Amino acid sequence: MRFASVGWTGVTVKTELAVKILQTLGYQASNTMLSVPIVYTALSTNEADVFLGNWMPSMKSIAEKYFADGSVVKYVANMTGAKYTLAVPSYEAKAGLKSFADIARFADKLDHKIYGIEEGNDGNEIIEQMIKRNDFGLGNFQLIPSSEAGMLAQVMSYAKEGKWIVFLGWAPHYMNTLIDMTYLTGSTDKTFGPNDGTATVYTNLRKGFAAQRPNVAVFLKHLVFPVSMMNEIMTAMHDNEDLKPLEAGLSWLKKHPKTYAGWLEGVKTVDGEPALPVFESFMASVK
Incomplete structure (x- = not known):
């Protein structure tokens, strides 16, 4: 087998x-x-x-x-009932970054970057296509690929310092208890699905x-x-x-x-x- x-x-x-x-x-x-x-x-x-x-x-x-x-x-x-979509630390959601449509408004705070996981991953591919198509005004953003552990270490480091970051999140995963995080709303059929990444x-x-x-x-x-x-x-x-x-x-x-x-x-x-x-x-x- x-x-x-x-x-x-x-x-x-x-x-x-x-x-x-x-x-x-x-x-x-x-x-x-x-x-x-x-x-x-x-x-x-x-x-x-x-x-x-x-x-x-x-x-x-x-x-x-x-x-x-x-x-x-x-x-x-x-x-x-799993989840797979973009997420942010919850302090960003409280400041107004709640949906895919909000990301571009905070481009400078985010350093025009979205953090993904390993090369060839389907989530990375979705992000790359969003950027290529300029979906949600993200045409000048850059995907930062990494390992699962590397990406989460980056998110936790940024969250500790109160810095801004958008990253690929999913459930089930311990990140949901380790990080005070919020999944973004407003994904589409061409991105993570119409049900906000469910x-x-x-x-x-x-x-x-x-x-x-x-x-x-x-x-x-x-x-x-x-x-x-x-x-x-x-x-x-x-x-x-x-x-x-x-x-x-x-x-x-x-x-x-x-x-x-x-x-x-x-x-x-x-x-x-x-x-x-x-x-x-x-x-x-x-x-």
């Missing part, structure tokens, strides 16, 4: 949990971290099987052509995977992640920097056995045995 993922905390947690569960059931499973465009190339060319991080509608410009030609299957929503995250499969691996397909269909679950896991990781994504995820599952029981309903091991008792046995050893 070849999972592809991207370097975002939440997607990493989900993917590492899925890989570990399948390994306990006797499958060979792996996780390869790629950029968003390469994920879809890999899925469409049978170099990867599963992707748990299809954020929609923001990834539409990258993913939709693969859904349309049938090389990648959208499959099932694994998280609803997002649904989908599990994607390569063409033919569900038919070839029906037992795994059942597991993936059940594999859903409430926003509250992911917020708790990522906050725990922030509070304990030594806590790895898999460790944090398993620790949460240890306290919420009904969650993994639901994931494994009707699922078998490689040998055809019921999956839940096998995984329960594994979880007994988790601290």
Whole structure:
């Protein structure tokens, strides 16, 4: 089972949990971290099987052509009620920067910059297109790409000093508890969607995977992640920097056995045995 993922905390947690569960059931499973465009190339060319991080509608410009030609299957929503759009520290919103249409009015305070995450990311692409089209009068702005950690360090540094910044924000993520932040309103179909960045995250499969691996397909269909679950896991990781994504995820599952029981309903091991008792046995050893 070849999972592809991207370097975002939440997607990493989900993917590492899925890989570990399948390994306990006797499958060979792996996780390869790629950029968003390469994920879809890999899925469409049978170099990867599963992707748990299809954020929609923001990834539409990258993913939709693969859904349309049938090389990648959208499959099932694994998280609803997520958020993905531009945000600001709340003191900026109180000063008047509340919507996309307000950004250009504060161009000098913002140094004509919008802070994104890694190169090739769909959010960065949306920002770049906004600038290219001069949407909301942003034609003289510059995208500043970075890693997730690098971008958040920049935001927290600016917020501490009361400096102005617009950045790519999302939920679930510990940033929502760490930073007093406000998501901007007024996004459009061409940007982060008409519902102010409200997002649904989908599990994607390569063409033919569900038919070839029906037992795994059942597991993936059940594999859903409430926003509250992911917020708790990522906050725990922030509070304990030594806590790895898999460790944090398993620790949460240890306290919420009904969650993994639901994931494994009707699922078998490689040998055809019921999956839940096998995984329960594994979880007994988790601290």
